Amino acid sequence: MSSLAARRRHPAALVIVLLFGLIVTGGLYAALAPKNADAATSSSSDIAAGKQLFLSNCATCHGVNATGGNEAPDLVGVGAAAVDFQVGTGRMPLAAPGIQAEADTNGPQFDNKQISQLAAYVASLGPGPGIPASDLTSGGGDIAKGGELFRVNCAMCHNFAGSGGALTRGKFAPSLMDVSGKHMYEAMETGPQSMPVFNNTNMSPTDKKDIISFLQNTKDEPNQGGANLGNLGPVPEGLFVWTIGIGLLIGAAVWLGRKAA
């Protein structure tokens, strides 16, 4: 006891206390946080509640039976994954028709429960990809393999570090740095808008898990070389050298020029 008290002021003490606190809160959160609803186990009451939500929020575009309208596609068979992705990232309900339905920076309009009800309803209309199990979406895969798969399949649109890139006519592949593992998985499975579908025959669930692990690692890994300028390739480097870089040097030249002997 007395030896513990004596080490109270050790520099590491603060770190240990912090770590302890983090582990406890993290563990509690993991135990108590609401679990993802799985389409397969949803009850008929969920489906009914989902239908109600659908009719009041989505039917204007997708039709009362979700079979599509002039403005919006048929949702029969898109599966719970598509709904969870589209509504969970705030893309749906679509605010206004545009080039591309964009993720809402303010987050989704519905809470997790409502989203799972909507998903359950759409899933009940026809078989489609379900919501992925959490062990596939929370990292722990082979980062290196994921990186290679990402470079072959995704980097041409999303850029090497998942910073996003331009497509034709104002469409774009968004940055993947703030996307949850679950939504990444669902995006691959359902291929929203201009993105191709990477279903289980194209790309196995473990491959998807690897890609997700790679992206999560890219987000968390320290910047080895200093500020990364947004990981957008040579354009920001060129801008930097033409502004700050040469600016500093010309500043120095002018200053030296003034210092006439």
Next chain:
Amino acid sequence: MTTLNEDTSGRSADALRADDTTEAPTGNGGAIGGVANWVDERTGAAKGVRFLMKKVFPDHWSFMLGEIAMYSLIIVLITGTFLTFWFVPSMSESVYNGPYVPLRGITMSDAFKSTVDISLDVRGGLLIRQIHHWSALIFIVAIMLHMFRVFFTGAFRKPREINWIIGLVLSMLVLVEGFIGYSLPDDVLSGTGVRAAQGFMLSIPIVGSYIAYFLFGGGFPGTAIIPRFFTIHVLLLPAIIVGLFTAHIILVMVHKHTQYPGPGKTDKNVVGFPLMPVYTAKAGGFFFVVFGVTALIAGLVTIDPIWMYGPYEPTMITAGSQPDWFMGFADGALRLLPGFLEFTLLGHTWSFNVMLGAILLIPILWTLMGVYPFVESWVTGDKREHHVLDRPRNVPTRTGLGMAAIAFYAVLFGAAGNDIIAIKLHLSIDDITNTLRIMLVAAPVIVFWVTKRVCLSLQRKDRDLVLHGKETGRIVRTAEGRFFEAHEPLDEYERWRLVSFEAHRPIAAPAETDENGVRSKTASADRTRARLSQFFFNDRIEPVTPLELAAAHHDGQADEALAPLEAAALEDAHPGEFGGHLHGGAEEIEEHNAYAHQQGSDDDA
């Protein structure tokens, strides 16, 4: 202390130098002096060194742009040498087992692997790599700005045309050197670049595929290209670049440095500081500033994070694939060239959409820049030597042409970033590309016109200043209640700067036929020349002549009634502070119109 280096004998400036000390420093010089003596007695080096040490360099910040380039070249050479200690220029493949987890277990070329090792394993390696790369970028920025300085001040005129051309060759080689450096690490970005380069070669009609086959030692990518690029990058091009650079500097020594116009500065002298000690101290200090700033940037900001790009496979490409900035304009040209320039004819595909931008653009631009000094001297008929620089405003057409060229370049440069602009500004990449296509044609014309007008206005302002002095903002009230602003005349030094230039006049074509009606052989050349000369010099503002100046001064005091008042008012307000004269508001403008002369010449048009 300011020194003058006289080129020719018997000039009045000799008088100015009369009391300058020119003897060598006395004293035995201690240990260093002893060694120097020893070397001198065996090599006779002292004479050359003394010659160099007494060279005079004028001082201006814009003359240091070339120095930034020179120091960056040195930094790039030093850091590049360090990189060769670890870099393995080979396409042999092996599996990475180093410390960087996201690549562990991946098969990659030794070139890529060794670059990852330099970055993440070798102590200080990443810093050196980043210094090398940042410095290469700064190098080329500095070269370009240096070139602009030389162009806009007319420093390319006789006798410096050869050095202008050496500089152009250097700037082109440096682009190639940088591009090849970017290709060496064999990451996804460099692989994409090499792939593009191969495509460029293929776009050359008839011989393209042979050239590509020859350079790559077969199809793409093969295993030959990285070792070959390595030899070119660290041996061939650096040797040529250093050689040309040396010639460039020797020519600067031979011609002596140019100087901006100013009192006592003529085409026959150089006013500045001797190389030793003042200039050397300054320049040496500046080297460390450049190295320091580059190292600071390299220490804080990532460049080319190849471990994130990953090893190249021909199936891979990343969004935002761009070359380094200096190749951006050529990439931009590719992005702007319309697709219909590729067509099939006689059973062959002709890819002019690629070839124009990738293969022809650089030679065309560089040729235009190379012939410019000769065209200009042909148009002006000016075959004299020039050592005093032009102020850009005093040569409006040249300045306008230069700015138009920069505008053209800038549009191409912007086009290379069209995808990044699209995602950052949420615009459609197609709209950006179409807008830039229009701008590529329109911007140079608009920029030319605006620049020329701005130059002419600045020249008018100069005339005004010379003729009427500076506005002092001091309002003087006469007894009758009229208000005047006191004007302070320029001092002679200031005035010199503003009036010592020439405005060329357009030349008329000589008669095309002689008295016998025989058409002159040079008739059509003469006509072109006259037309170009019109284009260059029709709009011009002539410098103020001493006569005009005297007239203006006289005019200013002509108003008899005002003269005594003026003096009194001045004395009252600020006794003895300046010997200015007054200009009386509205009348003044009518009476001695500052633009009278220029209007006359505009009317000629």
